[in-house]
Amino acid sequence: MRIAIAGSGGLAQTFAHYINETAHQFVILSRVARPQLTALGYQVLVVDYDDQTDLQFNLRGIDLVISTVSGNPQINLIDAAAVSNVRRFVPAEFEGPPSRRPNNDPLDRGRAACLDRLRHWSHKRRPMRSTIFSCGVFYERFARGGLAAMGIGLSTGVSYQGSYLMDIEAGTAEIVERTLSGEATTISMVSVNDLGRFLVAAIALDPQTWPGEFSMQGDRRTVAEVLQWAETVRGGAQFSTDVIEPGDLAAHLQHATYYQDWIKVHRIQELIATEQRRYDLVNPNLNALVNVIPITFWDWLKAHWA
Missing domain, CATH: 3.90.25 (UDP-galactose 4-epimerase; domain 1)
Structure with missing residues (x-):
């Protein structure tokens, strides 16, 4: 499986660390060069989140996108991923379940618009599916x-x-x-490191079988x-x-x-x-499916x- 991790901050680096321990290939999409990540052997692609052509070019052949960017950059990434035939998208939703949020949420930070965009692409003839990882x-x-x-x-x-x-x-x-x-x-x-371990364990289950939301604790x-x-x-x-x-x-x-x-x-x-x-999260569904303690x-x- 080829995976693209969007973003190069601490959360993206945690995901990269644990995915790097598997057989899956991955790239990191970053706004700027990250020589410290390249030195670790990671492939870092510099992208312009305002340029659809650039995003689509760098997403060619990608099966799974894991996003740690938000707002308009994430919406643009969603559009590019869908056009590039990415099969599954994990949005930057690593908090509580979106279903618990009120309308006009002051903590939204553009997330509702991103989820709407994912729903839009899920209803196309060649749909792109998405999965949220709720972790509290x-x-x-x-x-x-x-x-x-x-x-x-x-x-x-x-x-x-x-x-x-x-x-x-x-x-x-x-x-x-x-x-x-x-x-x-x-x-x-949950600890950030355990989120990374849960994510990698979920990938081993085959992302094409994932539900719309995984919760872990x-x-x-x-x-x-x-x-x-x-x-x-x-x-x-x-x-x-x-x-x-x-x-x-x-x-x-x-x-x-x-x-x-x-x-x-x-x-x-x-x-x-x-x-x-x-x-x-009262009944997390991912804990029982994977061997993560x-x-x-x-x-x-x-x-x-x-």
Whole structure:
């Protein structure tokens, strides 16, 4: 199988690392030359995401596209892949299930338009199929430097250390412990490396048999447990924690927006998504199909912080 990985940031490099351990051939599509990746033996093709001819040329003979780019570049990539007879497309949707998102989602970042484009090409005479990999929250959001330290999510506004739930190094937290219905707020999580392993294991199942969505899980915990475990791994001292009631989230968002505190706006929007259980995967379907034993959140915390 020939695979194209669109993007050259941290997530794309993780996918490349694990695919490189298989017999599959792959190329990395990058806006600029990446000599550090070429030095690893990876084939890097410099592409212009605004040039359909260039994209179609570089996608010739590709069976599977795995995208880590978003917005208009991804829409252009989808169009080029379909015209180039790519059989399956994996969009940059490595979070919660799209079905959990509300209309006019403030966290959309162009993803709804990309999914609409994929649906468009799935109904053609020679359809291009797509599969979403839903994995919840990355453990690395709680790492030193956050996801940004791995070059992931740099355009989202929530990739920095402390942008989601807590800053373990600083010992601070901003959380919503319960939903509006009074239930404990729960999130599903996985490490970036285990996502790569799940993806490669899924490829071994034959992408032509994939469903429209795979979901996977490394761990599933309440927000209160996530905070408690972080405090424990840092010596047991309680964090300076702001517990926001679910009914107060809208007011916090309005306040931050009024004062143009966009960093806080992003944080509160993520808390609203968490309260809505958009990152909660109850019955992940990929775990049972592949032989991947993901690291638990506690073991990841100990390895990273203890």
